[in-house]
Amino acid sequence: MAIVTTSLFGDLYFIPAPGAVTANERLEWLTDLEESFGGDESPLESRPVARQRLGYDLPALADGVIQRAANALVGGLASLWAVPVWPEIQTIGAHAGGFNNISIDTTVVDLREDSLALLWGNPDNWQIVEISAVAADSITFTPVSAAYSNLKIIPVRVGRMIGSRKRPAKHQHIVVRAQWEVDDVENIATTVPTQFLGNDFYTDRVVLPSAMPEHTLERDLQVADFNLGPTNFYSAWDHNKKTIPQHRMMHSLAEVRAFRSWLYRRAGRYRPYWEPSWEHDLRLNDSGSLTTTITVYPDDYEDQAEIRTHIAIEAGGVWYPRTITTVTPVDADHLDLTLDTSLGGIDASTVTRISYLGLKRLDSDAIELDWLGAGNCQCDLKIKEIQP
Known part of the structure; x- marks a missing residue:
């Protein structure tokens, strides 16, 4: 028939x-990005429902x-x-x-x-x-x-x-x-996760770095050259942007479903999110109860203090996203950081790491899922950090 x-x-x-064990699925949104002179982005969701393509072989x-x-x-x-x-x-x-x-x-x-x-x-x-x-x-x-x-x-x-x-x-x-x-594409209704400064904040690693990731750093560089000899260079952006290859391997339909919901929440390049670097970027040099001020080792942080103002503090298995409002040098081993919101008196001994926060988004509106069989699926994608 x-x-x-x-x-x-x-x-x-x-x-x-029956279709072959392996298959390919493509989800594609449409986002218009307006970029300000300083490099900030204003996304416009032009296609709220993804387009979907399915491809596979019908063998033997x-x-x-x-x-x-x-x-x-x-x-x-x-x-x-x-x-x-x-x-x-x-x-x-x-x-x-x-x-x-x-x-x-x-x-x-x-x-x-x-x-x-x-x-x-x-x-x-x-x-x-x-x-x-x-x-x-x-x-x-x-x-x-x-x-x-x-x-x-x-x-x-x-x-x-x-x-x-x-x-x-x-x-x-x-x-x-x-x-x-x-034609009958599913439109997944996503839930709103924890928010920080008006954007989603995630403390679970949804995607991981690729096996051999190659980070790409971008900076707008304008050249003023009138062929008269002197040449002037300047950058309008307030900070760099970084693109990181990422990978997600899933081993069940439930894992794929959760990742699909995350992708629909992102809607391609439309919806950015905050995520820790997962590194020990700042070293705590403090003790006792922590509230609105923490003390760290300087480690030349002052050189980047105007750019790196968002951090996440992990203590007792909980992440606390904060904005640094004031940086006060104390001595060679102590630098005081004033936070926008109190940490509520958590004990310094429970702090396991302090990571920089980055505002990130998908680098493309199109995402491909490679089905490998038996509910296994993988996805390679690029994440762009658009604001430190």
Whole structure:
């Protein structure tokens, strides 16, 4: 069957074959960034809902399915398709026929009311159903009469094939390589985390440095050269900007779901966030109860005091984001820092590190997720620090 008829979306093309273990997913937002003379950014969210692309191979198709696939590709290149999200597959096991409800964890995959799901046994025993109700641990859908010896459930998106499709001429080793632009994109409602100076503040490392990270430092440099001999240089930016390659490896659908929510909260380059450097940037030289002033070793901090005014203090497993308002030299080993908000009397002995805070954002509106199979997924991305 190359065409599936639904009441929600009409006729949809579909190839009844399981996708390859590996797959690629692309999420893309659209942000307009206005940059001030001093380098500060004002983002404008031009596309509040991400665009989504899914791409995977349909390898080693069995005879019979091969012919269906060929016919579907001939007629369906410009049409709507039922696109199973094979990386989000969940196995149910044996199931008797005659049912319209099944227990499944819906919190880790994209199963929604008025959307589709694929009930899969094999290329000859499957059905695309319309979901009418979703709970955290179950879905209700179109009645199913067939029984399954090893039932699997896969979310189904609706989309169109993009670009040209390639398939080998020798059908006994056919691989259909396809990419779809999704129409019914999920819009994840994200929660607002802890705030600092009007932006999100995270104390869990969502992404980690790549294996061999190469940081890129940027600084606006203007050159005034009228070919008369002297040349003048100046920078309008108040501070450097730094780009850091990052990596995230996920080992379950739950981890992928949490990371996806974080990405939707970022909305591409639109929403920045504060994050500690995770380094021991300032060395505490204090004791007793800490309130609005802390004493640190100087370590030439005064040279950068006008730029590095935001810090995070970790004490007793809690992070305290603060702004340094005044720097007062005491002697060669003591530098007093006055904070905008009291630390509430925490004991200096509980402080494990003092890190600089950086205001960061994604460096791109487009993010790619590489699915590796068995719920494993990885993402390489770049983070830009736009304000120290």
